Amino acid sequence: MNSLTDPGLQAALPLYQAVAAELERAMAAGSLRVGDRLPSVRQLCAQHGVSVSTATLAYRWLENRALVEARPKSGYFVAACKTVLPEPELDTRMGSAGFVEPSDLRREFLYSADDPLALPPLYPAPAPARSLLPEAKLRHLMARANRLHPEYASRPNAVGSSALRQEVARRSMQAGLSLRPEEILLTNGGTGALFLALRTVAQAGATIALESPTYYMLLEIIKGLGMKSLEIPTHPRHGISLEALDFATQTPGVVSACVVIPNFHNPLGSLMPKENKKQLVALAAQRGFTLIETDIYGDAYFGDERPVVLKSFDANDDVILCSAVTKTVAPGYRVGWMVPGRHLKTATSLGMQAAITSPLLQQEVMAEFLCDGGYDHHLRRLRASLKSQAQQLSDAVTRYFPPGCKLSRPQGGLMLWIELPVSVDSRRLYDQARREHIGLAPGASFSCSQRYNHFIRLHHGQPWTAKLEANIKRLGELVEQQLPR
Amino acid sequence: MNSLTDPGLQAALPLYQAVAAELERAMAAGSLRVGDRLPSVRQLCAQHGVSVSTATLAYRWLENRALVEARPKSGYFVAACKTVLPEPELDTRMGSAGFVEPSDLRREFLYSADDPLALPPLYPAPAPARSLLPEAKLRHLMARANRLHPEYASRPNAVGSSALRQEVARRSMQAGLSLRPEEILLTNGGTGALFLALRTVAQAGATIALESPTYYMLLEIIKGLGMKSLEIPTHPRHGISLEALDFATQTPGVVSACVVIPNFHNPLGSLMPKENKKQLVALAAQRGFTLIETDIYGDAYFGDERPVVLKSFDANDDVILCSAVTKTVAPGYRVGWMVPGRHLKTATSLGMQAAITSPLLQQEVMAEFLCDGGYDHHLRRLRASLKSQAQQLSDAVTRYFPPGCKLSRPQGGLMLWIELPVSVDSRRLYDQARREHIGLAPGASFSCSQRYNHFIRLHHGQPWTAKLEANIKRLGELVEQQLPR
DSSP: OOGGGOHHHHHHSOHHHHHHHHHHHHHHHTSSOTTOBOOOHHHHHHHHTOOHHHHHHHHHHHHHTTSEEEETTTEEEEOSOSSOOOOOOOOOOOOOOEEOOOOHHHHHHHHHOOOTTOSSOOOSSOOOOGGGSOHHHHHHHHHHHHHHOGGGGTSOOSSOOHHHHHHHHHHGGGGTOOOOGGGOEEEEHHHHHHHHHHHHHOOTTOEEEEEESOOHHHHHHHHHTTOEEEEEEEETTTEEOHHHHHHHTOSTTSOOEEEEOOBSOTTTOOBOOHHHHHHHHHHHHHHTOEEEEEOTTTTOBSSSSOOOOGGGGOTTSOOEEEEESTTTTOTTTOEEEEEOGGGHHHHHHHHHHTTOOOOHHHHHHHHHHHHTSHHHHHHHHHHHHHHHHHHHHHHHHHHHSOTTOEEOOOSBSSEEEEEOOTTOOHHHHHHHHHHTTOOOEEGGGGOSSSTTTTEEEEEOOSOOOHHHHHHHHHHHHHHHHTSOO | OOGGGOHHHHHHSOHHHHHHHHHHHHHHHTSSOTTOBOOOHHHHHHHHTOOHHHHHHHHHHHHHTTSEEEETTTEEEEOSOSSOOOOOOOOOOOOOOEEOOOOHHHHHHHHHOOOTTOSSOOOSSOOOOGGGSOHHHHHHHHHHHHHHOGGGTTSOOSSOOHHHHHHHHHHGGGGTOOOOGGGOEEEEHHHHHHHHHHHHHOOTTOEEEEEESOOHHHHHHHHHTTOEEEEEEEETTTEEOHHHHHHHTOSTTSOOEEEEOOBSOTTTOOBOOHHHHHHHHHHHHHHTOEEEEEOTTTTOBSSSSOOOOGGGGOTTSOOEEEEESTTTTOGGGOEEEEEOGGGHHHHHHHHHHTTOOOOHHHHHHHHHHHHTTHHHHHHHHHHHHHHHHHHHHHHHHHHHSOTTOEEOOOSBSSEEEEEOOTTOOHHHHHHHHHHTTOOOEEGGGGOSSSTTTTEEEEEOOSOOOHHHHHHHHHHHHHHHHTSOO
């Protein structure tokens, strides 16, 4: 029996909604899957014995609810995301500055996570999959550099490649900067830059403001340097709360520095609006603390425009910009840099003492890659992949995770931040998933408070596969198992 | 007129000494040069009309004064060193622990010295000349690794090459150690290891005992970490004075750590006798401070045997060994390591935060080089070259520097330590020499006291050439110009 002839349904719904409900059931049952083409309006009329306007209304109804999408001149298709999970919200609770306590979880996650079989990967430093990185091109450039410059092996390298500093200066125009190569200090990856930046502007005992949640390694660095961390509420879409930071820094000298990831925050994926960036720089100048910004995800934007860095608004030359190509080109090269502004002299001395330079060979290869246009071509492809993977992972989470989850809307970068129902212990989930080779970062690692214990971070650096989908589905089941019955 | 017939000479000297004086004049005039074969005993008899026993006595007299050397079955040759400069002596003055003051000279020397024309090189990190390093072999291994493993570019590398740790463990047997690969932490060169070792065992404000004079970068590192340095008198041939260290560490807890370079100290070239090493480790254990030893020159011994490391006597597993291949294979690779003993867990965490790893590619290439026997072959050649270059540089200093200089007797390593007459200002000499492309390290850089202001360090990493000889001669003239007239 055709369901449309069911008197109950017909009585309850307008005809177009009844037609739509029929299609919706087929999608839920899996007989229509994401991306499938739906019957044309004419076919729908014929199948259900309805008018063209009723069939059109049915599709509009489904389209409004984001269940189908219209593609010009192609018809209607099952849309990627059947329902839309809400976003996590700004958690305005603010703690006080404190020394980071040792966290066994963070330690375990950072220092022993290594499972080549894990999918998504378990490795604590998220990076795009190998297949998305320009390995072949780099291999070619490396072979040439090795052939032409065997002396790179023998030459002690204190200040690093001037060609690379030239290229970094040239490219930084896209992030709103105008730099001279001499203003750039090459470092051992983005972590090396961040470590050096903190040492440059703060001493043991100093208080460092940072986003909450934040990159776990930053918490570890601050702890290792004997500094205190002060977590500032951070909006999942717009970044650090300026009101909260304003409040926390009212007493001058209390906060020595503030570390932020304005462009595609780890783990939130948030992007600070331009106006907020301007205000943040002004606030720092007014209150006398140094801003340290990490821009390693800045080139991985999903939108139309490369976002600018805080330093582009930095009239006092006090902001320290840290960046690297570890997230977009070559995680294994360890090529990073910092723009220390007026802190250049101090940073140079402290950097040499800590042996922050990476080998000249990789620096020169990277300079060539950035110079000959390969980077832009690569980035276009990488960004498209990351954007689509983010969408696929979001869809899968939406599809397979139990009700009550919330999901970030990253506008770039490599990760999703997921709020699970409050009864879920992400620490336990991490252990369970790990045993089944499913990699996730437990929320508790991203803060010294306990507030993210029911959050997880997932990478979307891997191309979508049936195996990955199965793992996300399985992860949804593991989450479900933790719900009260 | 034959000088031997000069009645004045004949009256003043026994006949054999007169014959010897004649030969000595020829050497001084340059008509007999270092390495030239001298007339046979029979020829000497004929030339001077003396008996075989007189001619033999003349050669013995010259040999006793180290002016000629007898080579079995080959006869007599002009010896390398016509006179022997005395060694610098142990300076027993001891200061008190203090925060290192900023030294403009040290800063200038460390952070701006870069002159590709300088000979000896001006670069602050002494390294063997390119021609002495295995560039061709490394290029070959690098090309292969790059061809077979393009994924090294893409793979984040947190713990580094296990193959390299395996090789380092294997080779460390020669230095008296028995290690498992897991006990080794790979670092960004020897400086990276030293920096990490200090952070691992001491906090800001702690006092670090060290040799006086010592490696200037160590003074900078200690300053950068906000620690105090305590200079311990150090013997130019036998290393740190155990008596002085014993005295300085009598109050428990006053000294947190002691950093030493027991094998071919920088700048002294001293080698601690085995017995002293044993006593030093015992003293540290008894007094409760941690020993940090740098062994980057240990493979560059001139004698028959690779000296052992302090850690080989370390029953408590408290000594931290730092080493690297930057001085003997590939300064540009930045491949170093540390053996932190019981401090492994702390060092691992702190190291990750500071991004201490070097890229996997160079680590794997180095593992191959160490594994396939290339290293031993290379080291034999390198050691022979360094030994002969040290001798040639010593000879030239002896020949061209004014009276009153003293010269170290390095038993390995890459440098000579020269005490100039006390009126010479090595800071001025450094400036003058630099303008003429002659590289030296001014003594004032090696201490926070003023006591080495009339000392200089010279590299002997370069093969001997006429140009180098001319530069050393010129340097002697510059020294002479500073003497009171």
